[in-house]
Amino acid sequence: MTIFYILLIFIVIASLIAVETTDLLSAVICVGAMGFGVSLLFLFLRAPDIAITQIVVEILGLIILIRATISRDLTFISGDKEFFATIVSVAIVFVIFLAGLRVFETLPEFGTPVFAERPDTASQTYIREGLAKTGAANVVASVILDYRAYDTLGEATVLFTSIIGATVILRRSAKRTIDTLRPVSPS
Amino acid sequence: MKGMTIIVKTISSWVKVLIFIFGIYIILFGHLTPGGGFAGGVILASSYVLLMLAFGSDFVQKDLPLALDSKLDCLGAFAFIMIAILPCVFGGAFFANFLVDRYGQPFELLSAGTIPLSNIAIGLKVGASLFLVIFSLAVCRKGAELDDE
Amino acid sequence: MPYALSFLLFVIGLYCAVVKKNMVKIVLGILIMECAVNLFLVMLGYRHEGVAPIVDRTHLESKAALDGFVSIAVDPLPQALVLTAIVISLGSLALMISICIRIYEKYGTFDITQIRRLRG
Numbered sequence: 518m519t520i521f522y523i524l525l526i527f528i529v530i531a532s533l534i535a536v537e538t539t540d541l542l543s544a545v546i547c548v549g550a551m552g553f554g555v556s557l558l559f560l561f562l563r564a565p566d567i568a569i570t571q572i573v574v575e576i577l578g579l580i581i582l583i584r585a586t587i588s589r590d591l592t593f594i595s596g597d598k599e600f601f602a603t604i605v606s607v608a609i610v611f612v613i614f615l616a617g618l619r620v621f622e623t624l625p626e627f628g629t630p631v632f633a634e635r636p637d638t639a640s641q642t643y644i645r646e647g648l649a650k651t652g653a654a655n656v657v658a659s660v661i662l663d664y665r666a667y668d669t670l671g672e673a674t675v676l677f678t679s680i681i682g683a684t685v686i687l688r689r690s691a692k693r694t695i696d697t698l699r700p701v702s703p704s
Numbered sequence: 705m706k707g708m709t710i711i712v713k714t715i716s717s718w719v720k721v722l723i724f725i726f727g728i729y730i731i732l733f734g735h736l737t738p739g740g741g742f743a744g745g746v747i748l749a750s751s752y753v754l755l756m757l758a759f760g761s762d763f764v765q766k767d768l769p770l771a772l773d774s775k776l777d778c779l780g781a782f783a784f785i786m787i788a789i790l791p792c793v794f795g796g797a798f799f800a801n802f803l804v805d806r807y808g809q810p811f812e813l814l815s816a817g818t819i820p821l822s823n824i825a826i827g828l829k830v831g832a833s834l835f836l837v838i839f840s841l842a843v844c845r846k847g848a849e850l851d852d853e
Numbered sequence: 854m855p856y857a858l859s860f861l862l863f864v865i866g867l868y869c870a871v872v873k874k875n876m877v878k879i880v881l882g883i884l885i886m887e888c889a890v891n892l893f894l895v896m897l898g899y900r901h902e903g904v905a906p907i908v909d910r911t912h913l914e915s916k917a918a919l920d921g922f923v924s925i926a927v928d929p930l931p932q933a934l935v936l937t938a939i940v941i942s943l944g945s946l947a948l949m950i951s952i953c954i955r956i957y958e959k960y961g962t963f964d965i966t967q968i969r970r971l972r973g
Contacts, residue, residue, distance in 0.1 A: 525858045532862055532885050536869040541877055541963075548881050555888050562895050563905045563927040565738035567935050569730070571891075573746040574943045577834060578884070580753060584841055585950045586877055606871045614864045621856045628901035630928040640898070640930045644923050648908045651801055652816035653735035656906040656926075660933040661740070662822045666788065666799040669822075672937040673784060673829060677777075679944035680833040683951040687840045738907070742940050811910060830940060837947040841954070 521561045528554040541586045549579045566657045708758055716758035723751035731827040735816045741823040745830030752835050761842045773836050780829025787818050787825060855896055863889035876953045876963045880946070887942045891935045898928030906932070 528551050535547035552575035559568040625631060630640070643660055653659040661669050731744030756764045791800040803817035814820075866889060869882030904922075906929040912922040953963065960968050 522855075525855060529858060529862055529865070532865050535881060535885070536865055536873070536878070541875070544878065544881055548884055551885065551888060555892055558892060559895060562899045563903050564895050564932045564935075565905055566740060566743070567891075567895065567932055567939065569739055570743040570746070570936060570939050573743055573750060574939050577746060577750055577753065577838070578943055578946050580757075581838065581841060581947055581950055582877075582880075584838075585954055603872055607868065610864055610868050610871065613867070614860065617860045617864075618857060621860065624856060627855050627896065628899060630900050631897045640928045641923060643929055644906060644926050645919065647929075648810055648913070651819060652810050653819050654811055654908045655735055655737065655740075656908065656929045657738075657932050657936065658735045658740050658819060658823070659816075660929055661936060662735075662819045662826075663799075663801050663817075665933060666822070668934070668937055669826065670784070670788065670799075672941055673781060673826065675941050676830065676833060676944045677781060679941075679948045680777075680837050683837045683944075683948045684840045686948075686951045686955055687843075738905070740936070742936060746940070746943075810913075834943065834947075837944075837951075841947075841951065 518561075521558065524554055524558055524561070528558070542583070545579070545582045545586055548582070549575060552578070566655070712758050716754050720751050720755050723747060723754065727751060727827075727831070731823055732813070732820065734823040735819045736811065736813070741826030742830055744823070745827035746834060748827065748831035749834040749838070753838055756839065756842065761839065764839070768835075770836070770839065773832050773839070776828055777832035777836060780825050780827075780832060783825035784822060784829065787822055856893065859889050859893045859896060862892070874965050876956065876965060879965075880949045880953065883949070884942070884946065887938070891938060894931040894935050894938075898931040900925065900927055903927040 531547050531551040531554065535544045535551065538544050538547065553572065556568050556571040556575065559565075559571055635641075643664060644656055647656045647659045647664075648654060651659040651663045653663070727744045727747035729744075730739035730747060731741055734740035734744065752764060752768060755767070788799050791802040792798060794802050796802050801817040801819070803821075807814055809815060863886055866882045866885030869885065870879050871882075873879060873882065903925055904927065906926045908922070912918050956968065957963060962968065
């Protein structure tokens with residue numbers, strides 16, 4: 518597990534560089550490095566489904582981010598807000614971090630699943646009866662498409678809505694229609 | 705976007721086929737091996753994104769027009785809803801797996817009832833919608849350049 | 854220890870989203886927070902020396918083999934939740950980036966304080 522901790526520290530360093538660098542393209546590339554590190558961590562945590570999805574999603578997200586930043590003139594605007602607001606924000610974030618550390622002391626040790634302690638919990642039932650009830654060897658597929666298919670339906674709805682929002686915001690022809698309609702409306 | 709040099713075009717037109725076949729494999733074997741509709745759909749979208757980056761957006765619009773793309777998106781969503789509603793017709797609950805014992809044994813490609821069908825619907829929907837948004841980003845930037853000129 | 858490191862990642866993303874005034878930096882901060890939350894959820898289901906939750910033919914031969922598999926398999930429930938969350942994060946990233954591009958075309962800058970000044 519030494520490599521696991523090294524990767525975790527690498528991810529934290531990459532995100533720190535992404536936050537603090539002044540060049541936007543470097544920040545985007547550092548976020549990409551962080552995403553690939555996270556997908557490797559999912560492999561170490563025995564989650565191959567999520568590793569595949571994360572690595573492909575990270576590639577498409579990098580394409581979107583680079584498209585947004587690559588040919589803009591002002592790529593190096595950085596810097597913080599006013600001094601007082603920055604100090605207050607950092608203090609609040611630090612307090613949140615300390616409170617979170619206190620919460621994590623109450624959790625069980627890393628390496629013991631939180632939701633699967635007793636034999637009659639939902640996770641144990643899924644693993645034990647997933648193949649017999651649904652016929653799928655991959656337990657994650659049987660959970661997302663059979664036991665909890667409502668989640669997937671909601672996910673499809675959210676994805677549909679966000680994509681429609683993005684295409685409507687990016688469309689050009691609608692603006693021209695409003696411009697041509699404008700002289701008609703006052704009369 | 706005019707596209708890149710001929711070396712990039714030749715290689716990407718070969719690699720695109722391999723990525724597409726890999727995406728179909730990930731979707732179809734989603735109930736046996738790691739993968740599934742989400743990952744396979746994003747891989748299908750990324751194959752067309754590679755084609756768009758190499759050849760330019762006009763070439764891709766001939767290959768996969770925008771109207772057909774949004775129709776595929778709606779078809780995926782409609783198929784998923786129909787898979788959810790059909791068990792109600794046959795006397796089950798919403799999203800019940802009504803085909804599970806009708807065909808196939810475990811560990812075969814044709815098994816697991818409605819799960820492969822849902823995988824195909826989800827993969828179609830995710831791939832079409834993600835390609836749609838990236839295509840809109842590319843066309844928007846092109847329109848901005850035209851306005852500047 | 855790994856819980857604390859993933860929470861540190863979340864706090865870095867929160868700092869970036871609150872303090873920075875570049876819009877793309879704020880989007881990157883939100884992406885970092887999403888990655889941290891996904892990582893934390895998957896860590897909750899990890900088991901030492903565990904195996905991936907995929908049933909094999911050898912697990913079906915006897916009841917003892919199935920019980921052994923159940924006792925060493927990783928929890929599949931957080932993985933299923935995270936699998937949907939990752940794709941949603943890509944959709945929301947596309948929405949945020951398209952809003953950023955629109956604002957850049959209208960005001961010519963990514964700076965949120967400049968946008969406020971031009972409007973007032």
